[in-house]
Amino acid sequence: MAESSSSGSSGAESIAIAARRAFEESQLVDPAERNVALRAIHKILNERREEVLEANQKDMEAASALVDQGKLSSTLVSRLDLSRAGKYESMLQGVMDVAALPAPTGLVTFAKELGPGLELHRVTCPIGVLLVIFEARPEVVVNIAALAIKSGNAAILKGGKESIHTSTLLSNLIAQALSSTSIPPTFIQSVSTRSQISSLLAQDKYIDLVMPRGGNELVKSIQNSTRIPVMGHADGICAVYLDESADEQTAIRVTVESKIDYMAACNSAETLLVHESILSSVWPKVAVALMEKNVALRCDPSSLDALQHIQLAAVNCTASTPSDYTTEFLGPTLAVKTVPSTAAAIQHINAHSSHHTDSIVTQSEASMSTWCRGLDSANCFINASTRFADGTRYGLGTEVGISTGKTHARGPVGLDGLVIYKYMMRSTVAGGSLISDHEKGGRGYTHTDISREKPMF
Amino acid sequence: MAESSSSGSSGAESIAIAARRAFEESQLVDPAERNVALRAIHKILNERREEVLEANQKDMEAASALVDQGKLSSTLVSRLDLSRAGKYESMLQGVMDVAALPAPTGLVTFAKELGPGLELHRVTCPIGVLLVIFEARPEVVVNIAALAIKSGNAAILKGGKESIHTSTLLSNLIAQALSSTSIPPTFIQSVSTRSQISSLLAQDKYIDLVMPRGGNELVKSIQNSTRIPVMGHADGICAVYLDESADEQTAIRVTVESKIDYMAACNSAETLLVHESILSSVWPKVAVALMEKNVALRCDPSSLDALQHIQLAAVNCTASTPSDYTTEFLGPTLAVKTVPSTAAAIQHINAHSSHHTDSIVTQSEASMSTWCRGLDSANCFINASTRFADGTRYGLGTEVGISTGKTHARGPVGLDGLVIYKYMMRSTVAGGSLISDHEKGGRGYTHTDISREKPMF
Incomplete structure (x- = not known):
């Protein structure tokens, strides 16, 4: 690859090439070293806490000034803040939690003997180089770096521009920690400008997967401008459906929590x-x-008519418009629609939702079955709050995000969403193995299942 | 979805909407009906053989005329021909072979109890609507239709324009067969013009995956013009590496078969x-x-120097140029390069190959391990012909193609490459389940593994 890295390369290309090279080098490093790297990151972030909080203070001041000018929302400022009680500790703890998880690579998912002395293994391995684009919260740099390292993927990170001082420093500290380990320091890199992103999106020779975490518009604009596969984390337009046989208490509890527990979350109704x-x-x-x-x-x-006798409704209920059913309100508003059947509810959701998470409240086994089979959503729930759609709640150990795509990984994505596999085949037959030994009058294939306990290499 | 299907829709949009609707309807049909549909297709293709062969004759004549004018290669004409001995039978047999395979959907790949009365299943399901673009061979229509039906995916097919009479008729017969079953006849549709493809590539609301089977240029041009995920089946630039400890007989056998067994194949060296x-x-x-x-x-x-004393070399060997190492010759030409180590061989391949299939000839365990870990290829072989890279040879039952991508499915893709999963969660707790029952002082999560024998629905 050296020939591509001439001094004439653009900045983005050099970053992508460095990431690719770091990935390739790391493949020959003992996977146990990934945990050594995570511990080194934990150590440096613990030691340099004051410095990080100072950088964070700069970001906070710049952001507050923008809020005063009405150019930024105050919610965003609170998300930026790493000095809030417990926030830094929880970021540090996150690194050790990822270290404690089982490695998602090196697992044999298929193993066959094709014939005596000829064995085939399908073994999970990292995807390669990830480009991750995310929101303002600076601790995401550390979180994503930990997940990338644990899964063996090199990563290029782009955080929100509001957290630039914090995330640049965090990223430098991570590189510094890596340089004391066998993982190359360029395994995790970060970029800070939007123009670098558009150049990076052209580096399909070196980058294997783009993960934008943000709204629909971000995901679509990235899908429009790259040949690299995109694992989108887009809007959540989730629904609760109260079926004919819905239990009243369940209906109230599930609807209220799904709506109000955390209104800015993508898994809210x-x-x-x-x-x-x-x-x-x-x-x-x-x-x-x-x-x-x-x-x-x-x-x-x-549904409006049915509330005419209720006083509260006079101020809190209005007639809906068609766009209400495709809006992610992220606040205290809920679109309501009457349907004649479970099938009609499914049809509405399949056509209007973001295929994220939808919950039915019902006591009918037939409706449950229709729901789970007919609904084209990542998470099909029965008598449960939509807020359960989350990698940690699912017991996946951690969460990369919630994919709204339908290939590779769907719904809450754990570490196993960051791996793919390769086939390894080894012949121990004298003279090696040819297909002509097995076909066209050869000895045929046995195709016997063999042990998947550990990969051949 | 009805509101989108107004009479003003473009042709491509109507096709995509019809496919989506067929997919959604089919989700409520008993999966056993998929085999009923495959048997119906087998029956009609068997009965209407003469008609199909007549249509094929028309395509052959048109193609032969183009060959005479020098506008088409004669290889292509032979690929078009369905009347060759055994070809039609093997197409028919293929349908029954797919019917005999285990269904790739409805498998539980992860199952946990989150708490008493709250169970979570991750269940394999179809991706949705596939758009498959392929080469001239008309029997591929039948093959892909069978795989799509078996995996529960609706499909829109576009074959090579040279096979238009044959593939249109095959596609009509398939629709006719489906109309006698519970699978909607629009489950499999076919389009014939290139302009329809570009309109279809804009239908990301309805189409979930594009599968181009063809060269790099086709795959890249499609990746450039759609937001829909692409599972490419592109070039194979495969290598054989003769290591320091290579056994002579193995070296000769593996290299010769990898090169000459079937030179037009993507898994040839x-x-x-x-x-x-x-x-x-x-x-x-x-x-x-x-x-x-x-x-x-x-x-x-x-390597040229080393052959100076060999007479044959005077005519058969020439000096290589850099582009030889990135060329898919598909014919009797082989690029040769000397390397100082296994690591250097891997570096060359990672930088120049199509990450498809590469084979090392060696007796060194250390080299084998370096090879399998360091090589970023879908198929990493040891002392075996590159020609083994094939779904049928691997014992996958069948092959959708060989993916050169690094997400979702890599290498030979069997039926399990055409599925994704959804999470189903059911609460049997009185009053339903909320996250507040488990968190913030609630009863916590048990996250116990439970039986994966069958999906809850």
Whole structure:
């Protein structure tokens, strides 16, 4: 690869080439060294805490000034803040938690003897070089670096520009920690400008996967401008559906938590579908519970009608418009629609949602089965809050994000979403193995399953 | 989805919407019906053989005329021909072979109890709607249709324009067969013009995966023009590497078969790397064996020098140029290069190959281990012909193609490369399950592994 790295290369190309080379070198390093690297990162971040918090203070001041000018939301400033109680410790602990997880690579997922002395293994391995684009929170640099190292992938990181001082320093400290280990220091690199991103998106020769974590617009714009595969973490337009046989208490509990527990989360509900047969029974109770929590309801004519006798509804309910059913409100608003059947609810969701997480409240086994089979969503829930859609809650150990794509990894993505596999085949037959030994009158194939306990190499 | 299918939709959009609707409807059909559909397709293709062969005759005549005008290669004409002995039977048999395979969907790959009465299953399911673009061979229509149906994916197919009469008829017969089953007839559709492809590539709302089977240029141009994920089946620039300790017979056998067994195949060798220490021992024997099979060698200075004393070399060996090492010759030419070590061989391959299939000939365990870990190729072979890289030879049951990508599926792709998964979660707790029941002072998570024998629905 050396020939491509001439001094004439653009900055982005040099970064991509360095990442590729770091990845390739790291493949010959004992995977146990990845945990050594994680411990080194933990140590340096612990020792240099004051310095990091000073850099973070600079970002915070710049951001506060922008808030004063009305150019930035104050929510963003609170996300930037690494000095909040417990935040730094939890970032440090995250590194050790990732170290403690089982390695996702080196697992044999398929193993066959093709014939005597000829064995085939399919072994999980890193994807290669990742380009990860994420939001303002600076601790994500550390989190993603830890996941990349654990899974054996080199990574190029681009955080939000508001956290530039913090994330540049964190990234430098990570490189410094790596330089004391067998993992190359360029295994984790970070870039800070948007123009570098567009040049990096052209480096499909060196970068294997782009992971944008952000809204639909970010994901689409990246998909539009690269040949590199994209694992998007986009909007969550999630729904709760109250079926004909919905239990009242379950309906209230699941709908209220799915809506209000953490309204900015992608797994919060934005749409409520109500079976027409419960418009005058369960629905008003659910509506009141929501309105008491200050949720504004945007209702279709039937669900609006059903609330006419309720005083609260006069201020909290309005008629919905079609765009309400495709909006990620991320706040105290819920779009409500009446449907005649579970099949109709599924049809609505498949056409309007982001295929993220949807929950049915029902006591009917038939509806549950139709729901789980017919719904084209990553997470199909029954009588449970949409807020469960999360790698940690699922017991995946950690979470890279929640993929809204339908290939490679879908839904909450754990470390196993950062690996692919390669086939290794070894012949111990004298003179080696040819297909002509097995085909065209040769001895045929045995195709016997063999032990998958450990990879041949 | 009905609202999108207005009469003003473009042709491509209507096709994509019809495919999506067929996919969604099919999700509620018993998966056993997929085999009923395959048997119906087998039956109709068997009954209407004469008609298909007549259509094929038309394509053959048109193609022969183009060959006469020098506008088409005669190889292509022979690939078009369905009337060759055994070809039609083997196409029919292929459908029944796919029917006999185990279903790749409905498998539980992860199952946990999150707490008493709250169970989570990760269950394999179809990806959705596939757009498959392939070469001239008309039987591929039937092959891909069978794989799509078996895996539960709706498909839109675009074959080579030279096979238009045959593939249109095959596609109509498939739709006719489906209309007698519970699978919607629009589950498999085919399009015939290139302009439809570019419109279809914009339908990312309805199409989930594009599978181009063809050269690098086709794959790259598609990756450049769509937001839809692409599973490419591109070039094979495969290498054989003769290590320091290579056994002479193995070196000759593996190199010769990898090169000449089927030169147009993507898993044939295009590059030979030779360790410098065997330039005057093993290499000349291998070179003579290749030249006796009429293979032209394009050699770097050291490997060329080593053949000076060999008469055959005077006509069959020439000096290589840098582009020889990145060329898929698909014919009797082999690029040869001397390397000082296994690590250098790996570096050359990682930088120049298509990451498809590469084989080392060695007796050294250390070299084998370095090879399998350091080589960034889908298929890393030891003392075996590159021609083994194939789904049927691997015992995958069938092959969708050989993916040169590094996400979702890599190397020979069987039916399990056409599926993804969804999470199903069910609460049987009275009042349903909320995260607040488990977190913030709640009862916590048990995260116990549970049976994966069958999906909850």
